[in-house]
Amino acid sequence: MKKSICVVLTLLFVLPAFAACGTSSNPSGDSPDKMKLYVLNWGDYIDEDVLAEFISGHPEIEMHYDTTTSNEEMLIQVQNESSIYDLCVPSDYMISKMVKMDLLQPLDFSQIPNFENIDPAFLGKEFDPENRYSVPYLWGTVGIVYNKTMVSEPVDSWEILWDPDYSKQIIMYDSIRDSMAVALKKLGYSMNSTDPDQIAQAEAELIRQKPLVLAYLVDDIRERMISGSAAFGVMYAGDAITCIEENPDLEYVIPKEGSNVWFDNAVLLKRSQNAEAAHIFINYLCDAEVARRNSEYIGYSTPNKAAMEMMDDWNEDPIFNPPKEVVDRCEAYVDLGDAISLYNDAWLRIKGQ
Amino acid sequence: MRRRFFAYPYILWMLALILLPMAVIIFYAFTTGEAGGNRFTLSYIIKIFDMLNIRILLRSVWLSLLATAVCLVVAYPVAYILSRIPSRKTPFLYVLFVVPMWMNFLLRTYAWMILLDMNGLVNRFLVMLGFGRVQLMYNMSAVVFGMIYNFLPFMILPIYTMLLKIPAELVEAAQDLGADDGRVFWRVVFPLSLPGVVSGVTMVFIPGITTFAISRLLGGSQFMLFGDLIENQFILLQDWHFGSALSLMMMVLVFVCMAVSSGFDKETKGGALI
Numbered sequence: 001m002k003k004s005i006c007v008v009l010t011l012l013f014v015l016p017a018f019a020a021c022g023t024s025s026n027p028s029g030d031s032p033d034k035m036k037l038y039v040l041n042w043g044d045y046i047d048e049d050v051l052a053e054f055i056s057g058h059p060e061i062e063m064h065y066d067t068t069t070s071n072e073e074m075l076i077q078v079q080n081e082s083s084i085y086d087l088c089v090p091s092d093y094m095i096s097k098m099v100k101m102d103l104l105q106p107l108d109f110s111q112i113p114n115f116e117n118i119d120p121a122f123l124g125k126e127f128d129p130e131n132r133y134s135v136p137y138l139w140g141t142v143g144i145v146y147n148k149t150m151v152s153e154p155v156d157s158w159e160i161l162w163d164p165d166y167s168k169q170i171i172m173y174d175s176i177r178d179s180m181a182v183a184l185k186k187l188g189y190s191m192n193s194t195d196p197d198q199i200a201q202a203e204a205e206l207i208r209q210k211p212l213v214l215a216y217l218v219d220d221i222r223e224r225m226i227s228g229s230a231a232f233g234v235m236y237a238g239d240a241i242t243c244i245e246e247n248p249d250l251e252y253v254i255p256k257e258g259s260n261v262w263f264d265n266a267v268l269l270k271r272s273q274n275a276e277a278a279h280i281f282i283n284y285l286c287d288a289e290v291a292r293r294n295s296e297y298i299g300y301s302t303p304n305k306a307a308m309e310m311m312d313d314w315n316e317d318p319i320f321n322p323p324k325e326v327v328d329r330c331e332a333y334v335d336l337g338d339a340i341s342l343y344n345d346a347w348l349r350i351k352g353q
Numbered sequence: 354m355r356r357r358f359f360a361y362p363y364i365l366w367m368l369a370l371i372l373l374p375m376a377v378i379i380f381y382a383f384t385t386g387e388a389g390g391n392r393f394t395l396s397y398i399i400k401i402f403d404m405l406n407i408r409i410l411l412r413s414v415w416l417s418l419l420a421t422a423v424c425l426v427v428a429y430p431v432a433y434i435l436s437r438i439p440s441r442k443t444p445f446l447y448v449l450f451v452v453p454m455w456m457n458f459l460l461r462t463y464a465w466m467i468l469l470d471m472n473g474l475v476n477r478f479l480v481m482l483g484f485g486r487v488q489l490m491y492n493m494s495a496v497v498f499g500m501i502y503n504f505l506p507f508m509i510l511p512i513y514t515m516l517l518k519i520p521a522e523l524v525e526a527a528q529d530l531g532a533d534d535g536r537v538f539w540r541v542v543f544p545l546s547l548p549g550v551v552s553g554v555t556m557v558f559i560p561g562i563t564t565f566a567i568s569r570l571l572g573g574s575q576f577m578l579f580g581d582l583i584e585n586q587f588i589l590l591q592d593w594h595f596g597s598a599l600s601l602m603m604m605v606l607v608f609v610c611m612a613v614s615s616g617f618d619k620e621t622k623g624g625a626l627i
Contacts, residue, residue: 072589072591168488168491171573174574210575213573213575214488214491214573215490215572215573215574215575216573216574217573217574220466223470224470224471227471228472229470229471229490344589344590348405348582348585348590349405351574351585352405352406352408352409352582
């Protein structure tokens, strides 16, 4: 008897602690008449003031804004059956995956009048050919950032990342798709190749390159390139703009073999309980002024034509607004389906070397 | 009865957060995730012995051995000196060694990244002295250095505690019997401090082989360690089954190390009595 009282007391003591974990995401002041909107975006991927203005301008919406760090994590967070999210901003290949997994619902474009601001060049892409599920948010390219004081020859090809003269001067991007894309493009293949032979060749290239590589990094690349730790770094265009502002010796180039062009689009999840609020938010993001402020704050290019027209000085920057022929050389990622395991295995062999 | 009551929260804690996860790991390691449900399989266990994984494991063991050896060489004299210092000064010195342990190891490792950067303090100092800048990060030494820095207190403390426990009478007796300082140290002090050395070695070597993150931060992800391999399976590849199999392998290794060290411990204690 005493024993069971002890157990009960212990449970009373411990369980509230667990229960608290489960409910902490719920707002404290529940107001039933408010529309709740749950948004999942990338970290540092919206101008905080823009978000604050939306919240104050829409008292009928109760905003819950969360961030994540990769497409794969985003997928895990929204595919869960208990997922609360209405809206997220995945990249191209993840959008096609989410469509395939039946996680998205078609948007009602009559509720998004600002959609007309979007440049038609960013519509009808492979991941959403009929523009049913997604609205472009930001886009950009991947290229090489190099330090002009450390490199004398012209940089125009991925080949230079295999040049033994620059041993331990090269920083690669620590991600499966981005590093494999560099090797595949260097070899003249598609970065979406599912041919085991081409993938094996790319793997061999990256293994051959490994002794020349100083480090495989993600966010730290910016810091190291600014400090002059390395001559070359594979980088996203938006990050490159930030780096060049800090260190004018740096230059960004999209290699002639072509590179990755990516699109981050807002999508509405099938499980959304608040489609109306989600449409209001998407429409807000498409507003020209809002898109301009977001783009300038984040440094990535905006697909919003009306916003671009307001950003004269930015438009002249070929990193921010690359010429059409350069973009045409680039390829977007597509969802590889099961073939991704070929990439995964290759990557582990490269990194484990 | 009363005392047992206070044990319940911990027993619950152990069940929920130690034993249950271990059971889950064992379950995942021996079942297949492929369509058709949870069937028993040894394929993930067999996959561990792939050349690539073994090489990564050996690299972990080797780096950990290096770090342990350096820690021991550095820590023993420190612990010895610390134990000889008059006791009113020791609290201050003791705190100096323990304070870094209060900070999360990731923070300390990030601090080193700032120090070792091309524009970091160390390089600025080198430039001031008229030398060129040197790339101090992103090599194997930086990884070992990070491990040594993080684990050094775990080597110093057990040795220090053991040295403190040695009765001064034993040293005096040896001196009375005509032993010189070297002889006193090697025949009396060192053998008596061995249990401290053994637990120090265990406390550095085991975290050493399970290290991850340090190799990514200070080694630039070039030297994948066993801990990184496990992390990759769970986070990047989402292969919980193989990740669990690797974790199980790691647990077995840790248990073997602990068994060896506790065996050693008993032996030296027995030896110390004679």
